[in-house]
Every structure is written in structure tokens, then in C-alpha cells.
Amino acid sequence: MAAAYDRQVTTEPPLRADAQRNRERILAAARELFREQGTAVALDDIARRAGVGAGTLYRRFPDRDALVRQVIVDGFEICLAAVEGARAEPADPAVALERLFLRVLEQRERLVLPLIGGPVVREPRIQELQHAIRDTVEDILVRARSAGVVRDDITPEDLITAAAMVCRPMPHLPDEMSAALAARHVAVYLHGLRPEGARPLPAAAPAPGDFGRHVAMDAEQRSR
Amino acid sequence: MAAAYDRQVTTEPPLRADAQRNRERILAAARELFREQGTAVALDDIARRAGVGAGTLYRRFPDRDALVRQVIVDGFEICLAAVEGARAEPADPAVALERLFLRVLEQRERLVLPLIGGPVVREPRIQELQHAIRDTVEDILVRARSAGVVRDDITPEDLITAAAMVCRPMPHLPDEMSAALAARHVAVYLHGLRPEGARPLPAAAPAPGDFGRHVAMDAEQRSR
DNA sequence: CATCAAGTGGAGAATTTTCTCCGGTTAAGT
DNA sequence: ACTTAACCGGAGAAAATTCTCCACTTGATG
Known part of the structure; x- marks a missing residue:
């Protein structure tokens, strides 16, 4: 999935085949370890799990932030693909909403979206993806809403x-157990989204613009 | 809340007033930083945020695990209190269920339950608390169920x-925004719990016994 | 199949984090 | 007020992690 297009769009020479393979192994190992232990894991541990030398890791990702950023971008990329997949499928609006969650849930293991401790969210590429995701979701939501579901x-x-x-x-x-619990939770949540017998929600929704804009101000003491 | 009873029940001499105060400051700082950055944050950062010397931290908590464990135990303790509070309030079963979530949600900021990366869950004290919480929740749930809500x-x-x-x-x-989103989510979920029009859930529920028993087997490479 | 730029791993220097120790301070008892 | 045992902070030794460098290997190209 994350193939060549996720490298700089600028004209960098393409990676050699083995380098490309190692790069992907590193990202996969990072994804796993970030999910298991948070983004502060030792980089050498990531290299070890990926089965590459430390030098290889540092050559490809100059510092922790670069690696974290790429893993997160990949996550958003996967997420966007899932969401757009759901929108593309012909289905009545209620089913589309369900598909939306199912598609995303399928990618659970590969998503490292939310344990960001820093200004990574400001990255233009990430904001771009966030907006694209938001727009796609909104599209599905609006259709569902006007169908009254x-x-x-x-x-x-x-x-x-x-x-x-x-x-x-x-x-x-x-994994198996948490997947089952997540699926059950989503089913209940989806059922709760239906308008029948709805009582007003307890708090106002954050304005759309506010969403991506807030980042921890303590940029000096994040990560390590 | 976390007063004297959360220290060893064995006959240790009680802490001096200033020591007790520092201990609480350390735990509060740890709670914040664990939530912000994960349990791998530098311990000296915790000491700094707590406004105590490194020595003070290490005197009170011999290693990271001891500190993590205590923060987690506190979290479960707070959680149990919230849950029991909800059960104790006289209310019809539907409201009790709602109260359950509201009480827990109120404590959001002080809960550090789930980013455990190790065998902390095996601690007998923690299992004890988990079981107590489960039983209390079950109690509320059973009543709600037999009321048909x-x-x-x-x-x-x-x-x-x-x-x-x-x-x-x-x-x-x-914080304010995430609190609002959490409250809205809970409201929808609660609505979805109602039996009217329910379709079968997509996956089997994990057996109760399985729940606390599974822990990452890679005990050697956890934390650092 | 020869060439060679690109890529590799891992030793070890540099940096950061952990954790100990002790001279000075303070709460608590009398 | 005075004594004293408990407690404190923070300097710095010890341990861990980060990151660089380079002799060696390998994939691509003609």
C-alpha cells in the first residue's frame, strides 16, 4: 500500500530494491512498537525488530520525529483510503455509514493516529489528509442525515x-479479543446514531476549524 | 482521595507530612505525564514537574514500575469509587446506567488505566480492583437488563x-474539547444500548475469565 | 559479468537518562 | 526551645540510548 508515492514528491532518486524493502520493514516494526509501547520506544529496538542495523534506520529516518511522522502519515493515508472506499461503494446511506466504520476497523492494526505528543499535526501533509478524511466522512454523513437514518x-x-x-x-x-470488543462497540454506537427517540446531546460539538489546529504548546519537553 | 490507605497495609511507619505531600505531587505529575507522553517519560521530568529532587522520587518509588503501578492502582481505585458511587445512588435502572458513565467520565483526567505495557495487570491488588469493578458494573447492568432498558x-x-x-x-x-467529544460519544453509545430495534452483535463477547488474564508475553523488552 | 554507486551492519563516540550518596534542612516529639 | 530521626535536593557516577562513521556487500546498468 504505502508504495513509492509516500516519499518526497521532489525528484529524489528512487530507492534500490533492498533499501525499499528495509524501509518498509522499519515502518512496520515502528508501527507495532508504537502501538505497543508508545512513540518513545528505543529506536534501536525498532531496528532490531525490523532486522536491520541501527545505521540503516538512521540513514532512512534522520531522527525519531521523521519516523513518527511517516508512520502517522501512513496511518492517515490508510485511513483516507478506507474512508474513500466506503464512500465509493454503492450502498444505501445507512449501510454506507456502517461500511465506513467497518473499513476503518479492518485497518486497526496499521493505524497509529492518536498518540501524538507534539507538533506533528501541524505538518501540511497531515492537515491535508485530515481535511480529506473529514470531507469524505462529511459526505457520507450528509447523505445519511438527509435519508433520515x-x-x-x-x-x-x-x-x-x-x-x-x-x-x-x-x-x-x-488482538482477537480487542477486535471483537471494538466491533461490538461500533455496532452499539451505530445503533445509537439513529434518530429515533434521540435526546439532545450533552455538550456542543467543537467547531470544525478548531479540530486540527490545537497542539500542545509545550513543544520543548515533548519526546526525548 | 488517595490518602493513607493506599500505602502498604503492613505496619510501615507513617510518612512525615512533607513526605506525604511530595509523594502526592509526584503521583499527580506522573499521572499527567503518563497521559501526555506514555509511561516511558523520563523520571527526572516527572520529578521536575512535581517540583522535587530526583532523589526524592527514587526514595519513594524505587523504579519506574513501582511508580507506574501506583498510578494505575490509584486509577482503578478512583474508578471503583466512581462505579460504586453510581450503584449507590437511588435511581431507576436506565438512569443508573447513565450515571455509571457520567461518574467515570468525571474522573477522566485522573485515570491512567490502559496504556500498560507489561505484567502490571497480574498484580493481585489490581486484579482485585478489576474484579470489584466488574462486579459492580454487572450489578448495574443486570438491573438495567431486567428492567428491559x-x-x-x-x-x-x-x-x-x-x-x-x-x-x-x-x-x-x-481538554475541554476532548471532554465534550467524550460526553457526546457516551450519549450516543448509551442510546445505542437500548434494546429497541437491536440487531445481533457482530462478534461474540469475550468470556469474563479471559479478561484480566492475558498479558503481553514479551516481558523482557517492555519499558526500558 | 564487470563496474560502481548505493546500501549495509555494527563498533563505539556522544549524549541522555537513571539512580546513588551525602551535607544540609525540617517536621515531630518532649 | 531543643533534639533527633526523617527527609530533602542535586551533584555526579553508572547505565542506557542515540547517532556517526566506515570497511564491506549488493543491486542495477551497460
Whole structure:
């Protein structure tokens, strides 16, 4: 999936085949370890799990931030693909909403979206992806809303938050079990989205613009 | 809240007043930083944020695990209190279920339950608390179920998972916003718990016994 | 199949984090 | 007020992690 297009769009010479393979192994190992232990894991551990030397890791990703950023970008990329996949499938609006969550849930293991401790979110590429995701979700949501299958005080941010929450790792449970719990949770949440008998929500929805803009101000003491 | 009873029950001499104060400051700082950055943050950072010397931290908590464990135990303790509070309030079963989530949600900021990367969950004290929480939740759930206000394929584990998910930190959003989103999510989820029009859930519920028992086997490479 | 730029691993220097120790301070008892 | 045992902070030794460098290997190209 994350093939060549996720490198700089500028004219860099393409990677050699073995280098490309190692790069992907590193990203896969990083993804796993970030989900298991957070983004502060020792980089040498990542290199070890990826089966490459430390030098190889540092050559490809000059510092921790570069690696974290790439893993997160990949996550958003995967997420966007899932969401657009859901929109593309012909289905009535209620089913589309369900598909949205199912598609994202399928990618659970590969998503490292939310344990950001720094200004990574400001990256233009990431904001771009976030907006694209938001717009796609909004599209699905609007259709569902006008078909009357979803209560109309729900915003795209609600759905995105819900999806992000169920995708986060539960490192103390085996994968199979946490997948089952996540799927059950989504089913209940989806059922709760329907307008029948809805009572007003307890808090106002954050404005769309506010969403990506807030980042921890303590940029000096993040990571290590 | 976390007063004297959370130290060893064995006959240790009580801490001096200043020591007790420092101990609490350390735990509060640890709680914050664990939520912001994960349990791998530098211990000296915790000492700094707590406003105590490094020596003070290490005197009170011999290593990272001891500190993590205590923060987690505190979290479960707070959680149990919230849950029991909800059970104690006289309310009809539907409201009790709602209260359950509200009480837990109120404590969001102080809960560091789920980013465990090691065998901390095996601690007898923690298992004890987990069981007490489960039993209390089950009690509320059973009453709600027999009042017919909740679909009957929902288990205590579902509710606990749901609560854990909404309590997890969203470090890229300001507190106020993540609190609002969490509250909205819970409202929708609660609505979805009602039996009217329920379709079968997509996966089997994990057996109650399995829940606390699974822990990452890679005990050697956890933390650092 | 020869050439060679690109890529590799891992030793070890540089940096950061952990953790100990002790001279000075303070709460608590009398 | 005075005594004293508990406690404190922070300097710095010890351990761990980060990151560089280079002799060796390998994939691509003609």
C-alpha cells in the first residue's frame, strides 16, 4: 500500500530494491512498537525488530520525529483510503455509514493516529489528509442525515473521534479479543446514531476549524 | 482521595507530612505525564514537574514500575469509587446506567488505566480492583437488563471497554474539547444500548475469565 | 559479468537518562 | 526551645540510548 508515492514528491532518486524493502520493514516494526509501547520506544529496538542495523534506520529516518511522522502519515493515508472506499461503494446511506466504520476497523492494526505528543499535526501533509478524511466522512454523513437514518446533531468530528477511539490499541488484551470488543462497540454506537427517540446531546460539538489546529504548546519537553 | 490507605497495609511507619505531600505531587505529575507522553517519560521530568529532587522520587518509588503501578492502582481505585458511587445512588435502572458513565467520565483526567505495557495487570491488588469493578458494573447492568432498558447481549466487559476507550487521553486536543467529544460519544453509545430495534452483535463477547488474564508475553523488552 | 554507486551492519563516540550518596534542612516529639 | 530521626535536593557516577562513521556487500546498468 504505502508504495513509492509516500516519499518526497521532489525528484529524489528512487530507492534500490533492498533499501525499499528495509524501509518498509522499519515502518512496520515502528508501527507495532508504537502501538505497543508508545512513540518513545528505543529506536534501536525498532531496528532490531525490523532486522536491520541501527545505521540503516538512521540513514532512512534522520531522527525519531521523521519516523513518527511517516508512520502517522501512513496511518492517515490508510485511513483516507478506507474512508474513500466506503464512500465509493454503492450502498444505501445507512449501510454506507456502517461500511465506513467497518473499513476503518479492518485497518486497526496499521493505524497509529492518536498518540501524538507534539507538533506533528501541524505538518501540511497531515492537515491535508485530515481535511480529506473529514470531507469524505462529511459526505457520507450528509447523505445519511438527509435519508433520515442518522440524528442530525452529529458532526463529522463525532464520527472521526469514535473511529479513532475504537482503533486505539489495547495492549493488555490479545488482538482477537480487542477486535471483537471494538466491533461490538461500533455496532452499539451505530445503533445509537439513529434518530429515533434521540435526546439532545450533552455538550456542543467543537467547531470544525478548531479540530486540527490545537497542539500542545509545550513543544520543548515533548519526546526525548 | 488517595490518602493513607493506599500505602502498604503492613505496619510501615507513617510518612512525615512533607513526605506525604511530595509523594502526592509526584503521583499527580506522573499521572499527567503518563497521559501526555506514555509511561516511558523520563523520571527526572516527572520529578521536575512535581517540583522535587530526583532523589526524592527514587526514595519513594524505587523504579519506574513501582511508580507506574501506583498510578494505575490509584486509577482503578478512583474508578471503583466512581462505579460504586453510581450503584449507590437511588435511581431507576436506565438512569443508573447513565450515571455509571457520567461518574467515570468525571474522573477522566485522573485515570491512567490502559496504556500498560507489561505484567502490571497480574498484580493481585489490581486484579482485585478489576474484579470489584466488574462486579459492580454487572450489578448495574443486570438491573438495567431486567428492567428491559438495555439489550441483553451486552456484557460488563462491553461497558468497561467503552468507558476505558472514552477516558483515554487525546493529547492533540485541548481538554475541554476532548471532554465534550467524550460526553457526546457516551450519549450516543448509551442510546445505542437500548434494546429497541437491536440487531445481533457482530462478534461474540469475550468470556469474563479471559479478561484480566492475558498479558503481553514479551516481558523482557517492555519499558526500558 | 564487470563496474560502481548505493546500501549495509555494527563498533563505539556522544549524549541522555537513571539512580546513588551525602551535607544540609525540617517536621515531630518532649 | 531543643533534639533527633526523617527527609530533602542535586551533584555526579553508572547505565542506557542515540547517532556517526566506515570497511564491506549488493543491486542495477551497460
